[in-house]
Amino acid sequence: MSNSASGETLVELRAASVAGGPLASPATVEAVDWAICAREVWVVGGLPGTGKSQLLMAAAGLLPLAAGQLVWRGRAFADMTSNERIELRRRIGFVFSDGGRLFDHLTVAQNVGLPLTYHRNCGWDAVAEDVSRLLDVLGISALADARPRQMTRNHRQRAALARALALRPEVLFLDNPPRRAGCPRIALAPQLPRLLDGPRQSLSHPQGGGGGHR
Amino acid sequence: MAEPSTSSLSVARLLRTFGFAPRSYIVAVGGWLLRAIATGRGLVAFGLISLGVMVTRPTASSAVVRPLIGEQIARAGLRLLPMVLFLAAALGFAVIGQMVALLRQVGAQDLVGTVMVAAVVRELGPLVAAFVVLLRVGTGTVIELGSARALGEVEALEALGVDPVHYLVVPRVIGMAVATLALTVYFILATLCSGYLFAFLQDVPLTPGEYFRQIALALTWLDFVLLALKAAGFGVIIAVVTCYQGLAYPLQLSDVSPTTTVAVVASTIAFVVLDALFIVMYLLAG
Numbered sequence: 257m258s259n260s261a262s263g264e265t266l267v268e269l270r271a272a273s274v275a276g277g278p279l280a281s282p283a284t285v286e287a288v289d290w291a292i293c294a295r296e297v298w299v300v301g302g303l304p305g306t307g308k309s310q311l312l313m314a315a316a317g318l319l320p321l322a323a324g325q326l327v328w329r330g331r332a333f334a335d336m337t338s339n340e341r342i343e344l345r346r347r348i349g350f351v352f353s354d355g356g357r358l359f360d361h362l363t364v365a366q367n368v369g370l371p372l373t374y375h376r377n378c379g380w381d382a383v384a385e386d387v388s389r390l391l392d393v394l395g396i397s398a399l400a401d402a403r404p405r406q407m408t409r410n411h412r413q414r415a416a417l418a419r420a421l422a423l424r425p426e427v428l429f430l431d432n433p434p435r436r437a438g439c440p441r442i443a444l445a446p447q448l449p450r451l452l453d454g455p456r457q458s459l460s461h462p463q464g465g466g467g468g469h470r
Numbered sequence: 471m472a473e474p475s476t477s478s479l480s481v482a483r484l485l486r487t488f489g490f491a492p493r494s495y496i497v498a499v500g501g502w503l504l505r506a507i508a509t510g511r512g513l514v515a516f517g518l519i520s521l522g523v524m525v526t527r528p529t530a531s532s533a534v535v536r537p538l539i540g541e542q543i544a545r546a547g548l549r550l551l552p553m554v555l556f557l558a559a560a561l562g563f564a565v566i567g568q569m570v571a572l573l574r575q576v577g578a579q580d581l582v583g584t585v586m587v588a589a590v591v592r593e594l595g596p597l598v599a600a601f602v603v604l605l606r607v608g609t610g611t612v613i614e615l616g617s618a619r620a621l622g623e624v625e626a627l628e629a630l631g632v633d634p635v636h637y638l639v640v641p642r643v644i645g646m647a648v649a650t651l652a653l654t655v656y657f658i659l660a661t662l663c664s665g666y667l668f669a670f671l672q673d674v675p676l677t678p679g680e681y682f683r684q685i686a687l688a689l690t691w692l693d694f695v696l697l698a699l700k701a702a703g704f705g706v707i708i709a710v711v712t713c714y715q716g717l718a719y720p721l722q723l724s725d726v727s728p729t730t731t732v733a734v735v736a737s738t739i740a741f742v743v744l745d746a747l748f749i750v751m752y753l754l755a756g
Contacts, residue, residue: 318625338633346631357626371630374531374637419630 264329266427267292267315267348272324274307274314285311287324292427309353312429316350317341346375349425353432356416358404365391365400368418375423390418509736516714517706520643523635535641542645546607546705547652554602554653558660561598566590566661567668570681574674582676583684590661591693592752597741599653600704603646604737608712611642612733613726615716624717638717643709650705651698692755700748707740 267290274285284307292298292315302308313319317326317333326333328344336344358367365380365387372383391397394414404412413433420428566586573579615638618624627634666681715733719725 313625316629318628342631342633344631345629348629350629352622352626352629357622359623359626370534371632374534374630374632377531377533379533423631 264294265291266294266329268327269315269321270325270327272314272326273322274310274319275322285314290315294426309431312431313350316348316427316429317344318350346371346423347426349420349423349428351413351416351420351428351430351433353413355404355409355412356419358412358415358419360404363401363403364396364407364415367404367415368422371419371422386422387418390422391415394418509732512718513711513714513736513740516718517710520635520639520710520713523633524640524643527633527636530636535636538637538641539645539648542641543649543652545649546603546646547649550602550606550649550653551656553606554599554657555660557598557602558657559664561594562661562664562666563668566665567672570665570669570676571672571674574676579674579676580684582681583686583688586662586665586685587688587693590665591658591689591697592748593745594661595654595658596650596697596701596704597745599650599657599701600708600741603650603653603705604708604712604734607646607649608708608733608737609730611709611712612716612730613721615713616721616726616729619717620720620722634717639709639713642713643706646709647702647705650708651701654697654701692752696748696751700744703744704741707744708737711737711740 269288269290272285272288272290274288284305288311290298300308300311310319314321314326317328328336333341333344358364359370362370365384368390369380369383369387372378372386373380376383388397388400391400394417396411396414396418399407399411399415404415407415417430417433566589569585569589570579570582573582573585618638624634624638627637662682662685666676666678669676669681712733715729715736721729
């Protein structure tokens with residue numbers, strides 16, 4: 257697909273079917289054509305259990321497609337080597353729902369710093385400044401040394417967002433984005449590009465009718 | 471279709487009379503065999519993938535992976551040292567000391583070194599150390615990684631561009647290999663010392679110098695090489711089997727116990743196979 261008016265096409269699903277779990281299970285989302293371009297914000301809505309999270313995970317290359325194709329900047333995901341896939345995943349951030357799947361054996365700061373230390377091949381001290389900045393942006397600096405299990409779900413979700421943003425992804429998928437007090441959870445979306453040099457994003461939202469909306 | 475012969479029918483009837491149901495046993499054994507083959511194939515594939523990651527990315531993210539290896543060595547080696555030393559003392563007193571006394575009674579005290587090397591250095595040392603690591607750390611690894619998989623932490627690592635095999639499996643493989651080798655060495659030294667202590671308490675006229683001289687004479691360079699390979703091999707087996715069982719499928723609470731049992735059984739079978747290979751090597755070498 258050529259570039260849209262919004263910008264270059266980054267992620268594209270072509271006739272994609274996504275299964276709920278193992279590939280043998282019936283597809284919960286079928287024949288989806290979806291192109292995510294630079295600087296676009298998408299909201300994926302649907303009733304609970306209709307496969308929104310699976311669709312986002314498939315678009316991020318984390319869940320194998322039951323049918324169809326995932327394409328990143330015109331290159332089929334299936335044709336990529338394992339090293340190329342790892343490189344690709346650095347450019348796609350993903351925030352999981354239900355507490356963001358933080359690692360319980362690490363502190364919040366270490367959770368956020370893990371992708372930085374791993375990909376830069378450096379110690380915790382070398383990434384402390386970046387981690388501190390991210391935690392500050394997300395308003396959880398005071399919890400830097402806390403363990404995820406000691407935090408509320410909302411704070412865990414924020415820490416997961418900080419972790420996903422640490423590598424400055426080009427596309428950001430938010431599965432049930434963090435809620436801010438008194439605001440609908442979608443309210444955080446417009447702030448992200450301004451806060452973090454404009455990563456493009458998609459959000460899964462549990463309310464509203466089915467389908468994606470630009 | 472041909473009718474079954476009268477003799478085969480009577481055999482089946484006879485077996486049923488004594489409570490055997492041939493078809494169900496064949497199905498059960500066949501099912502078990504197919505599952506065992508599938509598990510073996512999965513283990514070999516998982517081991518090769520882990521080896522591939524170790525070979526192709528030996529220094530990648532070393533700042534993160536090295537501390538993890540250190541943690542595994544501490545966990546599977548240092549923390550198990552007291553337990554291994556206790557077992558070594560018990561085994562030295564119970565078995566080795568008696569063996570020394572018996573050899574003296576039959577006038578074969580010159581064979582003490584040879585028997586010690588064959589029994590303790592080649593066989594007991596690596597096996598006991600491996601079983602301690604398997605039971606104390608391997609079983610925990612299955613539960614730990616199974617929980618991580620069930621909680622979606624593996625997908626979370628992938629989402630960060632962190633290779634789960636590189637981050638979760640490689641440190642365990644290297645750590646457990648090093649730890650098992652180190653524990654084996656300590657176990658052997660402690661067993662030989664406690665064995666001599668027991669023999670000394672039994673008034674066996676064998677000086678420490680003579681005892682250790684005989685052991686040193688019975689040892690060859692091949693013993694050191696094969697001992698290192700065997701002990702490290704046991705450690706690799708424990709890590710690969712337990713990581714595979716933990717990561718292969720997301721575990722529910724009810725799966726933890728049977729999966730851990732499968733990991734212990736699979737590791738034990740793999741120990742026996744590897745041990746048999748090393749016995750063949752010893753025999754071929756002379």
